Amino acid sequence: MEAAELATYDEMMAVDAWYWATEIGLRLQSGPFTLAGHEYQIEPMQIDGRDRCAMKAAQMGWTEGQVIRNLHGMIYGRYPAGVLYLFPTADDVADFSKARFNPLIRDNPSIAAHVRSTDSAAIKRVGTGFLYLRGARITQTIQGVKKDSSKLRSIPVDCVVCDERDLMDDAAIEMATERMAHSYVQEYTDLSTPTIPDYGIAKRYDDSDQRVWMIRCRHCNHETCLETEFPDCLGIRADGSVFRKCSKCGKEIYPRDGRWVARQPGRDRIGHWISQLNSIYVDPGDILRAYEFPPNGNLQEVYNSKLGMPYIAAEDRLTIRDVLACCGNYPMYTRHTGPCAMGVDVGKVLHAVIGVRVSEDQYSIVRTERLSSFEDLHDLAARFNVTNAVIDALPEIHKVRDFRAAEPYEVFLCQYNEHQATGPKWNLDTGIVQANRTEVCDQTHALITTAGRCEIPRRCDEVDEYATEMCNIAKVLEEDQETGSRLYRYRKLGADHYRHATNYFLMAASRCNIAAGAGGRRFRPRQEYAENDFSL
Known part of the structure; x- marks a missing residue:
């Protein structure tokens, strides 16, 4: 080999993980690492x-490709401080180390030469740095607010990888990325099968340059993305077999003829999306049949695991259209004779929802407002003759208790408890109400989607914000990785303060008297606003 060629070869080996893996004859458990x-x-x-x-x-x-990339980077000095590779749980770490990482080292002397043994299966010395394999489980909560994990402390690294990001706690991911604070490299990667829209990997991909695998047709040269064209990208032969077809000419196309194309070029984040439609090991007919006749009726699993797409059933998440359909023809009220109920979500800003009980099971929300202080909240409650309120107990437990003590009406502090079995538990002595978060969110979902049960002010900027935040949670079936138990929970997708304030409002309204003169869902409580064109 000529000197120039040797330099090129060495440079390629140092910078290209794929080239390096093929040149060293890398072996995986399934056989030789190959392009095909x-x-x-x-x-x-x-x-x-x-x-x-x-x-x-x-x-x-x-996962194999990512691990190979990380090992290559550590061997060639790209990550001198090391790599933190996160899995959802400690059990996942143990399984990966035993079943995949250790055989990879054992079967590849070219890698083993750079790996030194340690006393832990979760720490590998590679080159000058360490590969840390960690579970992303939060181990403690400090004063009921800050989540923490000792396993993610004191680990200086250059690169963080989150494998199956959608199964991880956001607080653990934030802690992990802080491990790169003293690095010049600071490379972050997450990969995951998606779960629901606007969450986790789906949100990350939506905000990326959105690369898709475009397959060139050998007959007409048109490029087709199987993911975006599904199910129309599949054709059925006379014998019933299914093939991948060009979206233009209908001829058969082959995943090996593809290339990555960014749908949003210029964005800083690099995002890839790939489904089993591009796997030569999966019959596309099996995917089509699973889509048309979901096993056990579980269409979400088909979308997530086979199509690599987020999915949520309509009954598991509110839409902005659902919320705006509740709008009446009245503006936000400035005051009210009541009796009014109030729900308040507590954070850096207080989110308040105030309304009246129109009948046993009908409600009119008269005001939604964001406030900067409890003094402002006191004044707001006075203007609306609030007689019953429920307020988020955390994170400002002391301020909320002081507020409760100072108010002349009934105020309860709400603590969510997923083990609360049947309805809210009101403690009149402590002023604490415990409620099942999933149950109350189900109730406010039904409040919005059941025609005639709830009316809100006509559309304005604050109502638009209210509608957005009402939709920023989604109901998912989660499985405890340690016990195997399955439980429905609402997962946060974005700012959801008004949703929780509405939860608290509905709880408070259950203890509130029906407003005098209420006669049904078209009831308009007494108010103070101008009935003229200027209020439009």
Whole structure:
């Protein structure tokens, strides 16, 4: 080999993880590391980027590719301080170390030469740095507010990888990324099978340059993305077999003829999306049949694990249209004779929802407002003759208790308790009400979606904000990784303060008298606003 060629070879080995893996004859448990059938993995293993994500279907080989990339970077000095590789739980770490990482080292002397043994299966010395394998489980909560994990402290690294990001606590991810604070590299990558829209990897991918695998047709040269064209990207032959077809000419196309194309070029974050439609190991007919006839009726699993798409059933999340359909023809009220109920979510800003009980099961919300202080909240409650209030107990427990003590009406501090079995538990002595978060969120979902049960002020900027925050949680079935128990929970997708304030309002209203003169859902409580064109 000529000197110039040797320099080029050495440079390629140092900068290209894919090239390096093929040149050293890397072996995986499934056999030799090869290009065939995994053409979509080349670019993610080659390109540089400080912020990367991959929204993927199950069993697409992405974890192996990421681990190889990280090992290559540590061997060649890209990550001198090391890499933190996060899994959802400690059990996942143990399984990965035993079943995948250790065999990778054992079967590849070229890698083993750079790996030194340690006393822990979760720490590997590679080159000059350490590969830390950690579970993303939060181990403690400080004063009921700050989440913490001793396993994620005191680990200086250059790179953080979150594998199955949607199954991790956001607080753990924030702690993990802080481990790169003293690094010049600061490379963050997450990869995951998606769960629900606007959450986790789906949100990350939506905010990226949105790369998709475009397959060139050998007949007309048109490029087709199987993910965005599904199910129309599949054709059925006379014998019933299913094939991937060009979206233009209808001829068969092959995943190996694809390339990555960014749908939002210019964005800083690099994002890849790949589904089992591009896997040569999965019959596209099986995917189509699962889509049309979901196993056990579980369409979400088909979307998530096979199509690599987020999914949520309509009954599990409010839409902005649902909320705005509740709008009446009246503006926000400035005061009210009551009796009014009030719900307040506590944070840096107080979010208040005030309304009246129109009948046994009908309500009119008369004002939603964001306030900067409890003094302002006191004045607001006085103007609306609030007789019953429920306020978020955390994080300002002392201020909330002081507020309760100073108010002349009934105020309860709410603590969510997922083990609360049947309805809220009101403690008149302590002023604490415990409620099942999922149950109350179900109730406010029904409040909005059941015609005639709730009316809100006509549309304005604050009502738009209210509608957005009402929709920023979604109901999902979660499984405890340690016990295997399954439980429905509402997962936060964004700012959801008004949703919780509405939860508290509904609880307070259950203890509030029906407003005098209420005669049904078209009832307009007494108010103070001008009935003229200027109020439009």
